Amino acid sequence: xxxxxxxxxxDSYKLYKRMWSYMAEYWKKFIISVVAMVVAAATExxxxxxxxxxxxxxxxxxxxxxxxxxxxxxxxxxxxxxxxSYINDYMTNWLSGSVVEKMRRIMFDRLLKLPVQYYDxxxxxxxxxRILFDVTQITEAGxxxxxxxxxxxxxxIALLGLLFYTDWQLTLFCFVTLPFVLVLVRVLxxxxxxxxxxxxxxxxxxxxxxxxxxxxxKVVKLFGGVNYEEGRFSKSVASIKTNNVKQAATSSLNSGVxxxxxxxxxxxxLYFAASKSKSSHFTAGDFVSFIxxxxxxxxxxxxxxSVTQSLxxxxxxxESVFEFLDNHEELNGGTQKLNxxxxxxTLKNVVFRYSTSERNIIDDVSLEVNVGKTVALxxxxxxxxxTIANLIPRFxxxxxxEILIDGVNLVDIEINSLREKIALVSQDVVLFNDxxxxxxxxxxxxxxxxxxxxxxxxxxxxxxxxxxxxxxxxDTMIGENGTRLSGGQKQxxxxxxxxxxxxxxLILDEATSALDNQSEKLVQEALDRLMKQRTTIxxxxxxSTVLHADKIVVMERGRIVEEGRHDELLAKGGAYASLYNxxxxxxxxx
Numbered sequence: 046x047x048x049x050x051x052x053x054x055x056d057s058y059k060l061y062k063r064m065w066s067y068m069a070e071y072w073k074k075f076i077i078s079v080v081a082m083v084v085a086a087a088t089e090x091x092x093x094x095x096x097x098x099x100x101x102x103x104x105x106x107x108x109x110x111x112x113x114x115x116x117x118x119x120x121x122x123x124x125x126x127x128x129x130s131y132i133n134d135y136m137t138n139w140l141s142g143s144v145v146e147k148m149r150r151i152m153f154d155r156l157l158k159l160p161v162q163y164y165d166x167x168x169x170x171x172x173x174x175r176i177l178f179d180v181t182q183i184t185e186a187g188x189x190x191x192x193x194x195x196x197x198x199x200x201x202i203a204l205l206g207l208l209f210y211t212d213w214q215l216t217l218f219c220f221v222t223l224p225f226v227l228v229l230v231r232v233l234x235x236x237x238x239x240x241x242x243x244x245x246x247x248x249x250x251x252x253x254x255x256x257x258x259x260x261x262x263k264v265v266k267l268f269g270g271v272n273y274e275e276g277r278f279s280k281s282v283a284s285i286k287t288n289n290v291k292q293a294a295t296s297s298l299n300s301g302v303x304x305x306x307x308x309x310x311x312x313x314x315l316y317f318a319a320s321k322s323k324s325s326h327f328t329a330g331d332f333v334s335f336i337x338x339x340x341x342x343x344x345x346x347x348x349x350x351s352v353t354q355s356l357x358x359x360x361x362x363x364e365s366v367f368e369f370l371d372n373h374e375e376l377n378g379g380t381q382k383l384n385x386x387x388x389x390x391t392l393k394n395v396v397f398r399y400s401t402s403e404r405n406i407i408d409d410v411s412l413e414v415n416v417g418k419t420v421a422l423x424x425x426x427x428x429x430x431x432t433i434a435n436l437i438p439r440f441x442x443x444x445x446x447e448i449l450i451d452g453v454n455l456v457d458i459e460i461n462s463l464r465e466k467i468a469l470v471s472q473d474v475v476l477f478n479d480x481x482x483x484x485x486x487x488x489x490x491x492x493x494x495x496x497x498x499x500x501x502x503x504x505x506x507x508x509x510x511x512x513x514x515x516x517x518x519x520d521t522m523i524g525e526n527g528t529r530l531s532g533g534q535k536q537x538x539x540x541x542x543x544x545x546x547x548x549x550x551l552i553l554d555e556a557t558s559a560l561d562n563q564s565e566k567l568v569q570e571a572l573d574r575l576m577k578q579r580t581t582i583x584x585x586x587x588x589s590t591v592l593h594a595d596k597i598v599v600m601e602r603g604r605i606v607e608e609g610r611h612d613e614l615l616a617k618g619g620a621y622a623s624l625y626n627x628x629x630x631x632x633x634x635x
Contacts, residue, residue: 078136085129086199093338101330160375170253182362197345241361377460395446408603419581421591424600468543472555476527482519506541
């Protein structure tokens with residue numbers, strides 16, 4: 046555990062330096078903010094110093110000039126302070142907002158470019174909380190430290206200078222408690238760092254619970270999970286509350302003890318100041334000026350001693366954010382552009398295993414898909430059908446073997462060029478909380494003729510009839526993931542999107558398995574149009590949908606056990622025939 050603390054302390058400077066690198070382009074505004082901080086800080090000792098002539102010349106000597114000039118000086122000091130504080134607050138908030146905006150854009154860009162496996166291995170709630178919450182803690186901590194460093198730091202130094210100038214002996218008492226304060230800050234900072242780390246984890250868990258409750262609200266209601274979800278959420282928010290209370294208590298203890306130690310020093314100062322007032326050189330004005338400076342120094346010292354909490358939160362958040370940003374984007378070492386598929390897609394001795402799997406999901410698979418042909422992958426769940434479909438667009442990288450398109454290895458093809466040539470329609474349709482039009486035209490460049498192309502795609506997908514019946518037609522908002530549409534309607538929008546893309550390779554992953562007979566008929570007609578003159582890989586559960594495929598490939602436990610046309614495989618009486626006969630019996634029983 047001690048080694049971990051040493052590493053954290055050693056890396057703190059690097060983290061903070063990296064945090065500030067994101068603000069480099071705003072250095073001019075930062076300088077303006079710092080200057081405004083320094084000016085605002087300088088007004089505090091100036092005010093304390095004005096107390097001396099006000100007391101000595103105004104009240105004691107009754108000097109009329111001092112009586113008039115001193116109040117005007119006080120007014121001028123506070124006017125300058127108000128202007129400088131406004132400039133500082135405006136610039137600080139502008140800088141903070143700009144850095145948050147910049148970092149969120151960078152993080153979202155990285156989010157979109159991370160490999161699929163990252164999403165498989167990481168909690169989605171924690172991913173979101175990093176972008177939503179952690180990045181704000183970085184900037185809040187960063188600018189809080191700047192405010193304390195420049196404004197409060199300058200204030201304390203200036204006030205101490207005034208105190209030394211007024212009476213150096215009394216001022217030395219200010220340093221009596223300093224070593225104790227430093228030890229206290231160091232001890233409590235470790236605890237604050239640990240609590241901040243727990244807080245981030247708990248916010249990620251809470252976000253995950255909310256996301257699951259929203260996405261699975263039908264299941265929650267139907268299976269009586271309301272009390273269970275409320276219990277999970279209550280436990281999560283209670284943990285966050287407890288953690289926040291611990292952080293506040295630790296920070297308060299830090300500030301309270303520090304202030305008490307300073308107050309002890311102040312008590313001694315008051316005693317000796319009263320004793321020194323008998324001497325001629327220490328006037329009533331000196332005393333009031335000294336005490337005013339001592340009182341004014343309390344607030345910045347309090348902020349300096351309590352800034353540890355913000356610093357630890359910021360450093361913990363920085364660790365989280367930079368850990369996320371340091372994840373490597375998906376590999377894209379290819380340089381060749383894929384202009385189309387002219388010959389075939391070939392798998393040679395392909396082996397693949399997920400990082401969490403105990404066995405190979407794809408085990409020495411060799412397969413050829415000729416251009417313009419339809420190849421169906423069938424088999425029981427877990428046999429590796431969908432995995433093969435995910436390997437071709439390089440959502441995952443194979444462990445060994447080769448996948449070739451027209452003799453060119455996938456790893457040599459530029460990844461965006463590869464994916465431009467692939468369209469996917471799956472059972473789990475992904476739609477966006479946008480209009481029907483924008484969902485069909487997703488990713489399409491607006492070249493002025495987009496609308497006619499979208500309408501044509503909708504017609505070919507058997508979707509135009511239901512779209513025209515929607516309240517706003519193509520401009521109708523469909524809700525999150527198309528919640529306002531039926532399963533068949535969502536599927537037809539996905540097909541329309543694939544038709545519009547006009548990619549030479551089509552992957553259909555159980556595209557009709559969850560539909561009723563009427564919807565399946567409409568979707569299958571749309572799919573037949575989509576499959577014309579395209580190379581198609583079909584992952585099928587219902588064997589009745591692949592009877593006319595050019596090649597049917599039967600898989601078991603990541604291996605190909607049979608391949609051929611429907612009639613050929615039935616005649617063999619092997620694995621395919623067994624699957625087909627079982628499904629036929631189910632249909633007859635129904």
